[in-house]
Amino acid sequence: GLIGHSDQGLANATAAVTVTSTGGQHTGGLVGELHAYGDATVTNVSADGSVTAQGEYVGGLVGYIEARANDEVTLSHAHTSGAVNTTYTGGGNVFAGGLVGRFKDSGDLTDVSAAGAVTSRSGDQVGGLIGQWQGEHHARSVTNATATGDVDSPGAYVAGLIGYHHVGRQLTNVSAAGNVTADGQRVGGLVGYTRASITDATASGDVTSDSGNGVGGLVGDLYARQSRASVENVRASGDVSAAGKDVGGLIGDIHAPSNYQIRMTDAHATGDVTTSYTGGGNVFVGGLVGRYRNSNHLTDVSATGAVTSASGNQVGGLIGQWQSQYASRSVTNATATGDVDSPGAYVAGLIGYHHVGRQLTNVSAAGNVTADGQRVGGLVGYTRASITDATASGDVTSDSGNGVGGLVGDLYARQSRASVENVRASGDVSAAGKDVGGLIGDIHAPSNYQIRMTDAHATGDVTTSYTGGGNVFVGGLVGRYRNSNHLTNVSAMGTVRVERGDQVGGLIGQWQPQYSNRAISKSAASGDVRTDGEYVGGLIGYKVRGNVFQSYARGSVTGTEDVGGLIGYNLDRNVRDVYATGDITGQTNVGGLIGYSNSGEVDAAYATGTVTGDTYVGGFIGDSYRTTIGTGYRDTEGGTVTVNGQVVTGQPIGRDRGTGTPTGLTTAVMQGAGAPQAMTGFDFTAESGTW
Numbered sequence: 001g002l003i004g005h006s007d008q009g010l011a012n013a014t015a016a017v018t019v020t021s022t023g024g025q026h027t028g029g030l031v032g033e034l035h036a037y038g039d040a041t042v043t044n045v046s047a048d049g050s051v052t053a054q055g056e057y058v059g060g061l062v063g064y065i066e067a068r069a070n071d072e073v074t075l076s077h078a079h080t081s082g083a084v085n086t087t088y089t090g091g092g093n094v095f096a097g098g099l100v101g102r103f104k105d106s107g108d109l110t111d112v113s114a115a116g117a118v119t120s121r122s123g124d125q126v127g128g129l130i131g132q133w134q135g136e137h138h139a140r141s142v143t144n145a146t147a148t149g150d151v152d153s154p155g156a157y158v159a160g161l162i163g164y165h166h167v168g169r170q171l172t173n174v175s176a177a178g179n180v181t182a183d184g185q186r187v188g189g190l191v192g193y194t195r196a197s198i199t200d201a202t203a204s205g206d207v208t209s210d211s212g213n214g215v216g217g218l219v220g221d222l223y224a225r226q227s228r229a230s231v232e233n234v235r236a237s238g239d240v241s242a243a244g245k246d247v248g249g250l251i252g253d254i255h256a257p258s259n260y261q262i263r264m265t266d267a268h269a270t271g272d273v274t275t276s277y278t279g280g281g282n283v284f285v286g287g288l289v290g291r292y293r294n295s296n297h298l299t300d301v302s303a304t305g306a307v308t309s310a311s312g313n314q315v316g317g318l319i320g321q322w323q324s325q326y327a328s329r330s331v332t333n334a335t336a337t338g339d340v341d342s343p344g345a346y347v348a349g350l351i352g353y354h355h356v357g358r359q360l361t362n363v364s365a366a367g368n369v370t371a372d373g374q375r376v377g378g379l380v381g382y383t384r385a386s387i388t389d390a391t392a393s394g395d396v397t398s399d400s401g402n403g404v405g406g407l408v409g410d411l412y413a414r415q416s417r418a419s420v421e422n423v424r425a426s427g428d429v430s431a432a433g434k435d436v437g438g439l440i441g442d443i444h445a446p447s448n449y450q451i452r453m454t455d456a457h458a459t460g461d462v463t464t465s466y467t468g469g470g471n472v473f474v475g476g477l478v479g480r481y482r483n484s485n486h487l488t489n490v491s492a493m494g495t496v497r498v499e500r501g502d503q504v505g506g507l508i509g510q511w512q513p514q515y516s517n518r519a520i521s522k523s524a525a526s527g528d529v530r531t532d533g534e535y536v537g538g539l540i541g542y543k544v545r546g547n548v549f550q551s552y553a554r555g556s557v558t559g560t561e562d563v564g565g566l567i568g569y570n571l572d573r574n575v576r577d578v579y580a581t582g583d584i585t586g587q588t589n590v591g592g593l594i595g596y597s598n599s600g601e602v603d604a605a606y607a608t609g610t611v612t613g614d615t616y617v618g619g620f621i622g623d624s625y626r627t628t629i630g631t632g633y634r635d636t637e638g639g640t641v642t643v644n645g646q647v648v649t650g651q652p653i654g655r656d657r658g659t660g661t662p663t664g665l666t667t668a669v670m671q672g673a674g675a676p677q678a679m680t681g682f683d684f685t686a687e688s689g690t691w
Contacts, residue, residue, distance in 0.1 A: 001047055004032045009040035009073070016048040018082075027053035028063040028101070029080055036067040039107075042075045050082040050116070056094045056123070058086045059101040059131075060114050067105035072136035074107035075100075083116040083149070086123075094123025094155065095131040097163070098147050105136045106168075113146045117178070120153035124184060127151065127163035127192070128176050135168035138225070141196075145174045150205070156184030156212055157192040159220070160203055165194035169226060172199045179205040185212030185244065186220040188252070189236055195225040201234045206271070208241045215242040216252040216290070217269050224256040228296070231264040239271040239305070245283045245312070248290040248320075249273045249303050256294040261325045263296035264289075272305040272338070283312025283344065284320040286352070287336050295324040295357075302335045306367070309342035313373065316340065316352035316381070317365050323355040327414070330359040330385075338367045339394070345373030345401055346381040348409070349392055354383035358415060361388045368394040374401030374433065375409040377441070378425055384414040391424045395460075397431075404431040405441035405479070406458050413445040417485070419452040424459075428494070431464040434472045434501070437479040437509075438462045438492050445483040450514045452485035461494040461527070464501075472501025472533065475509040475541070476525050484513040484546070491524040495555070498531035505529065505541035505568070506553050512544040516573055519547035527555045528582070534561040537568035537595070538580050547574045556582040556609070563587075564595035564622065565607050576603045577682070583609040591622035591654065592639055593632075603630030604681045606662070608670065612642040616654035624658040631681030632662030635670055 001015030005026075015030045026033040029047030034040070047061050057064040060080035067073050078099060086096050095102035098114025102125070114129045125131045128147030135141075147161045157164040160176025164186075176190045186193040189203030193214070203218045214221040217236030236250045246253040249269030254262055269288045277283055284291035287303030291314075303318045314320040317336030336350045346353040349365025353375075365379045375382040378392030382403070392407045403410040406425030425439045435442040438458030443451055458477045466472055473480035476492025480503075492507050503510045506525030513519075525539045535542040538553025542562075553566050562569045565580025580593050589596040592607030607620055616623045619634040619641045634652050641651050652662045669678050676684040 001029045001049065002031060006031055006034045007037050010042045011044055013045045018049045019051045021053040023054055025055040026057045026063040027051060028059045029061055029082065031062045033064045034062055036071060036073050038068065039071050040067065040073045042073065042078065044077045046079045048081045051084045053086045055086065055088050057101040058084060058096045060084045060098045060116065061100060063101045065100055065103045072105050072107040075112060076110040078112045081115045085119045087121045089122045091122045093125045094120050096120045096126045097131040098128045098149060100130045102132045103130050104134045106133060106140060107136060108140055109142045109145065111144045115148045117149040118151045122154055124155040125157045125163040126153040126155065128160045128178060130162045132164040133162050134166040138167055138169055140168045141170035141172060142168065142174060143172045147176045148178060150178040152181040154183035157186050158182035159188040159190060159192040160205060161190045163192045165191050165196060168196045171196050171201060175202045177204045180207045183210040186214040188220040189217045189238060190219060192220045194219060195223050197229045198234055199232045204237045206238045209243065211243050213244040213246045214252040215240060216248045217250050217271060219251045222251055222254045224260060224262045227260050229256065229262045231267055233266045235268050237270045240273045242275045244275065244277050246290045247273060247275045247285045249287045249305060250289060252290045254289055254292045261294055261296040264301060265299040267301045270304045274308045276310045278311045280311045282314045283309050285309045285315045286319040287317045287338060289319045292319050292322045295322060295329060297329055298331045298334065300333045304337045306338045307340045311343055313344040314346045314352040315342040315344065317349045317367060319351045321353040322351050324357040327356055327358055329357050330361060331357065331363060332361045334363045336365045340367060341370045343372035346375050347371035348377045348379060348381040349394060350379045352381045354380050354385060357385050360385050360390060364391045366393045369396045372399040375403040377409040378406045378427060379408060381409045383408060384412055386418045387423055388421045393426045395427045396429045400432050402433040402435045403441040404429060405437045406439050406460060408440045411440055411443045413449060413451045416449050418445065420456055422455045424457050426459040428460045429462045433464065433466055435479045436462060436464045436474045438476045438494060439478060441479045443478055443481045450483055450485035453487045453490060456490045459493045463497045465499050467500045469500050471503045472498055473503050473509040474498050475505045476507050476527060478508045480510045481508050482512045484511060484518055486518055487520040487523065489522045493526045495527045496529045498533065500532045502533040503535045503542040504531040504533065506538045506555055508540050510542045511540050511546065513546040516545040519549055520551060521549040523551040525553045525555065529555055530558040533559055535568040536563045538565045538582050539567060541568045543567055543570050545572050548578060550577045552578060553580045554582060558585045560586055561588040562595040563590045565592045565609055566594060568595045570594050570597040572599045574601045575605060578605045579607065581608045584611045586613045588615040589622035590617045592619045592634055594621045596623045597621050597627040599626045601628040601630060602632060606633035608635035608639050610640050614644050617641055617643045618652050618654035620652040620662045622654045624653050624656050627658035629658065629660030629662060633665050633679055634662050635667050636664035638667040
């Protein structure tokens with residue numbers, strides 16, 4: 001519009017014309033090509049008017065900028081207004097931008113803007129501001145840069161601000177507004193590909209790519225080439241639609257060389273994220289980040305919008321896969337709101353696959369999670385971390401695979417004293433495999449490690465359609481809990497139903513503490529429990545070692561063998577200050593409180609429900625072997641015992657091979673004002689007592 005070719009800097013220049021070229025390269029609204037011989041400066045320049053070309057290197061201000069070896073060009077206070085379009089059909093790198101098509105050998109880029117749509121008929125490296133930007137030195141930065149207008153090219157490295165950002169340390173106070181449409185990899189609302197840290201950045205508009213990996217609402221692919229890179233105070237708003245892998249509402253893929261880390265704080269994305277990829281395997285899709293490797297701490301982040309993948313694993317409402325550089329790194333103050341749907345494994349409301357990180361703190365997810373594979377959770381599919389102050393609300397469904405939970409599918413703690421504290425899950429959990437829980441499907445750890453749980457609660461029905469029999473491990477709170485430390489103040493509210501299988505409980509299917517002196521205390525389960533299988537309890541299906549104190553179950557229980565109102569199979573240690581009120585139905589070893597008890601002591605306990613079975617049926621314990629009963633009570637009036645269709649009286653224990661027996665009381669006595677006197681052994685003190 002002003003100069004066709006220049007070999008020196010330029011200052012205080014304007015052009016207000018329409019520029020059209022019907023052939024050739026290097027077309028610009030102010031300068032076609034600037035090839036500086038020595039360091040040069042371009043400052044206080046502008047161009048108003050559309051630019052139309054049929055070749056490569058097309059820019060609203062300059063088509064192509066470069067400098068001699070070791071020299072650089074500094075651009076500042078540069079602005080354009082007008083559409084930029086090239087009809088070039090040769091593909092490859094087309095280099096088109098609202099300000100500059102290709103900018104090599106750049107010094108710092110400051111106070112620049114472009115307003116207008118950028119369109120290319122074919123090719124890669126297209127941006128609303130710059131198609132390709134390459135700093136002369138790694139320390140160079142882009143500051144105070146904006147682009148407004150839609151960007152459209154059927155290629156790769158396409159973005160709202162810079163298509164390909166190379167060899168630069170920092171992007172600061174940068175923004176793009178407009179839809180971005182492409183047909184290739186590394187596509188972003190702000191930047192397609194970069195190696196830089198990003199601070200104070202926004203992108204608004206839908207981002208769409210019909211092929212290729214690495215698509216994000218802000219950045220398609222961030223490959224940080226600095227030891228402590230960061231992404232801070234960034235926002236993306238708009239739907240992200242892709243046909244490949246590594247897709248995120250903010251960033252598609254974040255990674256770095258070995259021993260480098262990328263920290264993220266105050267980062268947020270709003271909009272639906274979808275991919276139509278059908279190749280299966282690990283697809284890495286998230287409402288904020290698709291795949292996040294080499295992470296430092298992640299703090300104050302959120303995503304709002306549905307996340308959907310046509311196939312594949314590692315999909316999350318916030319992050320598909322998160323992997324920190326070191327085990328001490330954490331995720332703090334993270335939220336995701338929106339349904340998550342993928343017919344694969346490692347699918348969750350917040351993070352699908354959480355790897356190599358110590359702690360998840362103050363995290364939440366709200367939305368239904370639907371999958372077709374293993375390790376599926378309302379918050380996290382798989383993790384090795386401790387979890388504190390966490391919630392998940394919404395139904396969780398998986399049509400195949402093991403390890404499904406309302407909060408976490410599979411927690412494999414790789415730390416000596418891991419914990420789960422102050423956590424909640426609300427919503428139904430439906431699975432087709434084993435290891436299913438209203439809160440966590442499976443909790444386990446390496447040998448000699450322990451996992452403590454405190455103040456943990458789940459609300460909602462838990463079901464599995466698994467028909468393979470054997471140990472299915474299903475619970476209203478936890479399906480299978482191994483390597484346990486103490487559990488305190490835990491509960492589950494909702495029915496537990498299994499088509500066929502063993503070790504099913506209203507609270508925990510199987511509980512196996514690391515040491516025999518560990519205890520569950522102040523626990524509760526309210527909901528019916530039903531399975532065509534063994535080891536079934538209103539609270540715990542199968543208890544190996546460990547104590548149970550101050551706990552109760554209030555639902556009916558149905559199974560085959562070792563069926564109890566509180567515990568189905570009890571091995572060793574003490575059960576004290578407990579009760580069960582539900583009706584119990586089974587075949588062998590059926591008890592109002594415990595189905596089968598092997599060793600240990602039962603004290604300060606009562607059961608009130610009816611008990612029905614065929615062999616070894618008791619109102620209190622079905623089969624008591626080497627078990628000592630201290631103070632215990634059963635309802636002889638409302639809690640009838642039926643054996644082989646016949647009501648029997650005076651049968652608190654079906655087969656008694658232990659010591660002690662519970663006392664029979666009428667319903668009126670147990671519920672009346674005289675209960676404290678009749679039921680000695682219990683502390684009825686208001687506020688501080690057992691009940």
